Amino acid sequence: MTRFYALVSLLLVCLGAAADDDKDTESSLSGQEMAECLKTAVSGASREMTIEDLREICRTLGQNQSQEEQSVLDAVQALSGDEQDDSEEEQEENDPSGASRLMEKRLNMEALNRANRFLLTPHRRNYLLPVSYQDERNTAPYAEAGSPLADLMSTEVEFQLSVKILIRESILGDNGHLYMAYTNYSLFQAYDREASRPFRETNHQPELILSFVNDWKIFGFRNVLNEVILNHQSNGQDGSLSRSWDRIMLSTVFERGPFAFSLTPWYRIPEDEGDGPDDPTGDDNPDIEKYMGHFELSAAYKRNDQIVSLMVRNNLESDNRGAVELGWSFPVSSTVRGYFRYFNGYGHSLIDYDYHTNAVGLGITFTDLF
Missing domain, CATH: 2.40.230.10 (Phospholipase A1)
Structure with a gap:
């Protein structure tokens, strides 16, 4: 049991130390894509959600799509020998939208579905x-x-x-x-x-x-x-x-x-x-x-x-x-x-x-x- 709790403690320390080192890839939607997303989102949104909340949800959905596309680009760059050295801490500091906030993304998505009685x-x-x-x-x-x-x-x-x-x-x-x-x-x-x-x-x-x-x-x-x-x-x-x-x-x-x-x-x-x-x-x-x-x-x-x-x-x-x-x-x-x-x-x-x-x-x- 001593080794068991030592493992738990070590993993917690490692997770905490690494918490500042990661940042989700920020997505970008065109004006038309954002407008289409907002039209869809507003029909199921809860009553206290603001337009900015809906925009953040649309950015999250766009980000999920862009991550799949980015994985393909990363594979191509790896084959060609290109490397990308981005400072993840700087990305988080320059991210006023809070796109890296994991739980906030989930809460926003849940808020979007709250008014839809056909969804669990x-x-x-x-x-x-x-x-x-x-x-x-x-x-x-x-x-x-x-x-x-x-x-x-x-x-x-x-x-x-x-x-x-x-x-x-x-x-x-x-x-x-x-x-x-x-x-x-x-x-x-x-x-x-x-x-x-x-x-x-x-x-x-x-x-x-x-x-x-x-x-x-x-x-x-x-x-x-x-x-x-x-x-x-x-x-x-x-x-x-x-x-x-x-x-x-x-x-x-x-x-x-x-x-x-x-x-x-x-x-x-x-x-x-x-x-x-x-x-x-x-x-x-x-x-x-x-x-x-x-x-x-x-x-x-x-x-x-x-x-x-x-x-x-x-x-x-x-x-x-x-x-x-x-x-x-x-x-x-x-x-x-x-x-x-x-x-x-x-x-x-x-x-x-x-x-x-x-x-x-x-x-x-x-x-x-x-």
Whole structure:
């Protein structure tokens, strides 16, 4: 565990040190292209958005297109031996539009979609990992329940679907947006033909989110988002396989150039002890905080359209229980990105909340962090 936390600390330092070194390629739209984009954008914009907000969104969309074109030019320059030496720090200083603000881009895009009731806004990462491997499986809960899942394969399919919808907009002046969100995280024994390819675990996570955008600065970082969240998480099982808990969470998000991080502490809403695991009114997992911790720290760094992410959970106690997750996403096409994920610790899923897991997966993500 000492090496584990040393790795986490080193990565955080590296991400922080590199935060000033990156800058997205600034795009340029012609007057006609900007006008066409504004016509489309205004039909779905939320009521508090300004013309400049819509222009920034259009610049972002143009930038995404220009990045694909730039990758082709970069390849040609590499073959011809030409090199381009731009000062990324100077580009950021000369960028009054704030094009390098990663979270602001995402928030603007979400604001554009808020008024469109035919769209579901992505919440957490949406991804599919056709190959997810664990060196040792947690078979004990299934064996105790007499489930055929006591004989698990080490390789399975892992995926997550996460969306949110706007319930009420601008509760406090032009700020304070109320969302309802839902995240489905599933582990699918797709390669176990003898057991008829069962879903061994599905975690359901509905949330009620009160979100506030912000522009406060400290130590060069901008606080761009703050949220109050009512969170329920359950695996939908009964008896001894049932796992669930309810939390009140506070989340704050900061960014600086290509680097963003969030801190999310929580308070678990107490449950009655009940009369054992078969009592549906009792607490299925009274010791879950010892393993899942009391907070989550996440960080992400974007460079050359690749995103490296880190998640850390800890219970702030001497036994050093918690988890770390490393992610890397990279462009594959205009609609999907490659995604590599490594998880080490407790809480890979709710059924494994008290089991130490090493898991590695490779696949694609449909909606990324930003």
